[in-house]
Structures are given as structure tokens and as C-alpha cells.
Amino acid sequence: MDVPGRTPPGSRADVDAGRWPDVARIPPAGPARTAVARYLVGRALRRLDLIAPPAGARPATVGPRLVLHDPDAFHRRVGRHGLIGFGESYMAGEWDSDDLAGVLTVLAGHVDELVPAPLRRLRGLWVSARPAGDRNTRDGARTNIQRHYDLSNDLFAAFLDPTLTYSSAIFRALPARFDSLASAQHRKIDRLLDLAGAGEGTRLLEIGTGWGELALRAAARGARVTTLTLSEEQAALARERIAAAGLADRVDVQLRDYRDIEGRYDAVVSVEMIEAVGADYWPAYFTALRRALAPGGRIALQAITMGHRQMLHTAATHTFISKYVFPGGLIPSREAIAAHSAAAGLRTAADDGFGEHYAETLRLWRERFTAHRPVVTGLGFDPVFQRMWEFYLAYSEAGFRSRYLDVRQLLLTEGTPR
Template sequence: MRFLPHLLKRFVHKGRLVVIEPSGSRVYFGSGEDGPEVVMRLHDDKLDRELFLNPELVAAEAYMDGRLTFEDGSTVYDFLYLFSINRRGLASHPVQQALRRGWRALKRWHQSNPLGRAATNAQSHYDHPPEFYALWLDSRMIYSCAYFPTPDASLEEAQEAKLRHIAAKLKLEPGMRVAEIGSGWGALAIYLAKLGVEVTAINVATEQLAESRKRAQAAGVADRITFFERDYRELTGTFDRVVSVGMMEHVGVNHFDDYFNTIKRLLAPGGFAMIHAIGRMSPPGTTGPFIRKYIFPGGYVPAMSEVFASLERVGLWTGDCEILRLHYYWTIRHWRLNFEAKRPEVVAMMGERFARMWEFYLAAVELGFLHGSNMVYQLLLSNERDDVPVIRDFIVDEERALAAR
């Protein structure tokens, strides 16, 4: 290896990375202390230069293609764990700093989600067969951060608690009109409809909408939910409540004002909105190249400064803000372990390369919520300062009432 050692010597301080070259010789990096030992084999000489120039993308692609594998009991999760505890060392390398400057310069282009392209980007991730997601999600197929009353709660319990937590914040009354922006497989719409409200739910993923309609019918609430295949900017009417879970990550930094202006326009007098999305506690950044290319094209996790700057420009009041710090780490850990248990079924359904891609994705994002800057925020937004109750005790009161039901 000519190039990669220049990077790895600066990068790996905690734990140890053992690289097996195509020739079979082993090269060691790191102290071996305060972290795992990971054994990685490179299967062709080109990886030396390719990994040096763009490690975050090339490591994923090489693992997907079988050009990079792990041995002696090491896994891709172990490798990404080692990466996550040494990430500052990687960011300090001049080549990586140049890469990041380039990504920042292209940030607005990468996150351009005009009408049409936004749907294509979302469909590339969400329009896999529902049977694939059913292998490793909870029974409701909720694909967003759960709410763990305790860290050892089951995934089913935590997702039920999340629905209850959101419904409590919405402070619903029977007969209210609720708009849901980004409805997934319909779990939240079904939960809210059972509370006696009328839900208009929009999504741009065709497969998700078809499954949502089936689930609403089976739950006996199809008459109280209208599902539309529609971009958020195309939704019309006014609503007592607007709720959006796991959607703002797909909006793109160019369109934050469009998103919040849509919410502002949809709210009836006295109404308010509940937004649940992934954010970062660090300054504005970029989307990593692997996630951007293979998982969430057009996606971006905003810094809170970007979120609140947009709210200031649009003129919405923030009535409440809650930060969920470890809840998504616990959620994705459940998903990853479920995925591992069902890996043979995933391969049979989607192929080996796809399974490796999703292994890499789930491990990377799990560790981003453990060692990185990612978290989840929930906001209550309104047009007037007192549309949201001015004392937040109502959230606990509503939550307890829903649990008692």
C-alpha cells in the first residue's frame, strides 16, 4: 500500500485496524486501546488509492461489491464503530478537508428537490416491496424514531409510545381536520383516525400509499382517512392540525422556506403543527456521499440554526421544542438486529449487494446517533403566539389520558 497508510496513521487512534493486503501481508494501525480490533481484507490493489481519495463512499461500495471484506470475527458494524470513535482524525486529513469543501460547494445542487424530482428521490428509497420493510420494522411498519419510556422497552412498545406522544402534543378533539405530510405506511394516520379526527395524508411513494390504504381498511378507519399521492407543496385547504414525521429530512436546504410556508398556509385559525425530524447539534454540514448516492438522494439533516432561521423568515411561532437524543440510536439498533436476523430472507428477496448496502446504512446511521451529532427534534408551530397552549403540562396530561384508554 502506498496511499492508504498516510490516511490511516492519522485516522486510527482508538482501537486497531488490521488491513490484509491483496498479497496477504497484514498492516496494523492504531494503539489497540479503547476500541475494537477490526480485520479488513482488500481484494484488489486499486482500493489503496480509491480508499485514500474518498474513504466514506469507496468503503461502502467496496463492501457492497465484495472487494472489501472482514475476517477473524469482525463485521461491518465493528468497522463502522471503529470509524465512528475515530472520526475526528479522518476529518483532520487535508484530502478529506478538500473533499468536504467540495461537498459544501455543491450542497444546494445535491439537495435540489423541485416538484417531480422530490418524488423520484423519495421513491428510490421507499418504494421497495413492503414485504422487505416488514421483515425488520415493527408490526405497524413505522420507519421513524421511536420514543422509549425506558432503554429496554421493546420496539413495539416504543413505537406505540411515539404515536401516543405525538397525539398528545396535537391535543386533538373529535371531528378535527388533520393533515399529515409524509404518511409512511399509514400508522400515525390510523392511530389519529381512531381518536375520532378526519385525516388527509399525503405521500409521494406509490407502494407506501397502496399498503397504507390496505392497513386503514383492515383497521376499520378507511372512511376517516384520505390518502393522496401528492407533493407537500400541492396540498390545499385548511386544517386544525398539521403533523409531519420524518419528512423535513427530504426537503433539502433550498426548500425549507417552502416547507414551512406550506405549513403556515395550511393552518386554520387557532390551529398548530407538530414537526418531528432528524437534526444535528453541530453547525450546518453536508450529506455524506454514501447516504446521498445510495440511500437518501436529495436528503439533508439540518442544523437547528438552519431550522430556526427558516422559521424566522417564514414567521411561524415555535410553541415547544423537544430534543430526543438517544431514542433513534435505540430504534435503529432494533432495526439492525432485526435485519441481521432476517438477512437470508433479505438476500432471497433483494439480492446480496442490496443486503450489504443496507447493512452498511443501518450500522452507519445507528452509530451516527451514538457517536455523531445527530438527534431528533419535535416542534410545535403556530401562526399566533397563543395557538399552542402556553403551559406545556397539557402534553403530559394528554399522554396519560391516551395511555389510560
């Protein structure tokens, strides 16, 4: 259902242009691009039955629906910037849905069919390369981490569970009716610590501290933990939580790049860190893991993955997520992990996937974020940010629900693959 809206020529008066320049600015009307976008998007939405019927009309089927409030701006953005424009149009309030994750799941499940094959060769017309400045050099990695994880500890507390764990949980059963998110996060952490063989006296290295929950649970088992992060906000709160638990003598939180690891460890654990490393630095990441491992040691990783062909396309493309959420990051394929870990002298001894559990985790995060909008507003995050964050959570959930994405726990040990 199209509900045309009036906007000032070339911009949105209701968006802070200083904070959100590309959301405030509506791309100029390029007749050819806009017409192609109108045709392709309309064709896809009609075929997937995602367009809401006119007011008062009964839908032919029951399912998620997309409602256009400003179709001209919507098609201009998609025609000019593809999927980034699609997300920015949502941030600008130019379209909505009563089931955002549902709409995005349908689109993710048919992503390879949305553009007719002959037009896929023209993909370069509406996608752009990743900015060179987002590369994860030592300085770049620190800046990229700060742009996400240093937004505000209170922001993350508004939608995470009390453990402040920002990675996939593992539930007893799905959907998660009889399991709290906190207990499901502890189940995930305990599986990783078991995989790594962490116990009394274990020298354990964690790459990517988060807010300290894994380090706390490892220390409670009797391990001596060194945990690394580049986020000053996370480090400060993690130290507070560790001290409050009386475990400061067992956990050393360091502001340190993974490339600067010192010492050898019986166990190394890294949870959803590889996605932030960037493809250029995966060799350095796995080399650092191998270098940190004492003889007979074990490495437990949790990693989001995507198909190898999709990874290669994403690596060459500036995406909504790389622009607004995780600059410099890239989700690896299982093939990429296997190749880079083997090149560093590691072999995969175990590999278990549980993507449907990440979809459930993200659903719960999104529900909590929506329920705590007044808190988020009070922290100074404007409506455009809130729509961006909601889109990011729903977009990620859709990736796992459609099986475009997966999440896996892997055990790596010394030696080459058999």
C-alpha cells in the same frame, strides 16, 4: 490484520457491474492519492485502536475491530472517493468488522480529527458536489422517493416492527429490555398526537404517510385525517391497512406533493419528512405548513438534526447516504429549522431531543434485517444491496450513538419567536 485478496484488474468479478457500477469498478491506482489514504487511514485506525491484530495475537484492549480483506482496493477507494469509497469498499466485501456499528461509532466520534488540519483544506480532492439531478423539484422529489420507499413493502416489513413505522421510537427505558419496538413506536406517535392536540373532531393533516400507522392512531382518537405521500407503494398498503381497521371514512390518503396542500387544518403532523425535502426547498416546506394551519392550530414535527457547521459541509458534499440511500435529502440543524420556520411566521413552542432512542431503534432494525437475510434474498435483493443496507443502518446508528446526530420533537405555532 491485512488479508490480501486477488481481484481481476480494475473490477470485482463477484459484483453485478450493471446494478452496482461504482462498487464493481475499483478506482485506478493513483499513487499519490492511494499513499495519502493509506497513511491517513492507517494512522487513524491505529490511533483509535480499530485495526484487528494478527491472527493468534492477543489484542491490547477490547473493542470493535476492522479487518481488511483487500487493503489495496480499500485504499484506492478511500483515496479516490473518501467516505463514499469507504462505504463502497464495505459493499464490495473488501473490509469487515465483528462490530460494524461499534467501528462506525468510534469513527463518528472522532470525525473532526481523522484528517490533520493542514490537509482539510484539500477536502475537495476526494469529495464531490451533489448531482444537480437529485434536487427535489416536483418531478425530482417523486423520483427520489421512489428510489427508496418504493423498493418493496416486503423489504421494509422484513426489518420494521408490525406497525411498519420507519422513524425513531421512544422507549420507556434504555436499553430496551422490557419494551417492544411496536409499543415504543406507539408511544412516539401518541406523544406527537398529544403535542398536536389531536382528538375527537380534529382536522389533521399528515405530511409523509409512511405505511399509515400515525393516521390510524389519529383516526382512532376521532380525528379526521388527510395524509400525503409521493410513494405509490406506501399509499397502496396504507389504504389497505386503514380499510382493514374500518377507518377508511376517517382517513384520506392522497398521492400529493406537500407544495400542493389544499385546505386548512387544526393540526399538522410531519414525522422525519424535512430530511427528504432538501435545503433548497425548506422555505417552501415551512410556508406550506404555515399555509395549511387554521387559526390557533398546532404543528408537531419530528426531525433528525445535526450541528450547523456539519450541516453546511454536508449540504455541499455528495455523501454515501445521498448516493445510495436518500438522494436529494439533507438533515437540517436546529438553527436551520428555527430560521426557516420563523421566516414562515411560526414560532417554536416546544423542542425535545431523544437521540439515544434512535440509536436503539436502529440497533433493533439492523438485528431484524440481519436475522431476515433469507427473506431479503428471496425478494431479489443481492448481497451487495444487503451489505449496503446493513452499512446504512449501522452508519445511522453510529451517528446517534456518537451524538453527531439527534432527533427532536417540536411544536410550532403561529407567531414569531419571542
